[in-house]
Amino acid sequence: MQPSSQPAAEVGRPALPEDRPAPPKDRPAPPGETSPREDAQFAAAFQALVDAEARIEPRDWMPEAYRATLIRQIAQHAHSEIIGMQPEGNYITRAPSLRRKAILIAKVQDEAGHGLYLYSAAETLGVSRDELLDLLHSGRQRYSSIFNYPTLTWADIGAIGWLVDGAAITNQVPLSRCSYGPYARAMTRICKEESFHQRQGYEILWALAHGSGEQKAMAQDAVDRWWWPSLMMFGPPDDASPHSAQSMTWKIKRFSNDELRQKFVDMTVPQAQAMGISLPDPDLRFEESSGHWRHGEIDWSEFARVLAGDGPCNAVRMARRREAHQAGAWVREAASAYAAKHQVGVLTGSAA
């Protein structure tokens, strides 16, 4: 657990009323209620903090667009962790050994934890947990399109750990230095947990790649299917990524999509070579002059299609998520009923 950098006194935020959290009481009035001159002063002080690599904390003044951007990004990130449990959860009952099964349960449980850390970080920005879940369930907020691909064989569990968690780590490590304190701290904890995810995936593929001919073919097939979607996880190329510049100025983002993608490719190609698995890109080549592995053209029309809802599993993932939420309602109700009963007991002095 990374020690929190802030004293407890600054951690608190105002009580949540029944329905949705009120904006912190002592936050300056949002733009519009202050004079333009005051807004400019707040904005300048905010950017000075960011430029000085200080962290912005929940009760600090922040531009509304910064708040909105963070809510959207952290929520989408949280939703991805939650939906991301499904493709792997499918294999818990079919893991080939007790060892693999215990590992997979622990990994999927971690992903649930990541989702909760991130929802908790998003809530510090004044949005409620239930609102965020509603936005996911009604399809008004997205999750990473990578989880709309199916897991067809056990080797896919290896490919997901190695490539999908690997790409996630590449994205997340710089986010642990992001300007918003609660997000950065959640990322630090997540990154620490992710490295086992990637290693267990690589180990699964390594075992298959060194097994029978059939097992090796299974590993190769999984990598063939997951490679390109993994590269797409970094988002559209820089010249088609209009919001990146603002996120860079705010230090939410530290590297561009293409830079992160390049970093991932450079790390991953030697790992593929080490286990004797090829990557499905005839144009992949090492560029002597720059020292980078250069990949071929990415099919961005596929990315757009899957993002728009037309991936192999979009409907299944959303239906499963809503079903799980509804099927769990009785647990939430029982816990509330127990708490209410216990509360009454405490107030009247009788043992509950």
Place this chain on the structure above:
Amino acid sequence: MSQGDRRSWPLWEVFVRARRGLSHNHVGSLHAPDAAMALRNARDLYTRRSEGVSIWVVPAAAITASSPQEKDSFFDPAGDKVYRHPTFYEIPDEVPHL
């Protein structure tokens, strides 16, 4: 709003003591219907890898925090009291053990 509606679950701030001898540190928050559930959930959420030997859960509503905006005036009184630091005092180099 029904009793089972999660909207009525309060927010709890979670503090974990990593090891004997260290203080509790804030690690994050969670929703739970009561303190006992908050504690159990905090264990499962924030100490899956033995990150702690003790957990506090505190209703977020019970925390009163100083305001970042009045930071300067609030902490001002300590600002001009440099004589509270040992380095304020001039002691000749040749004086030992001081």
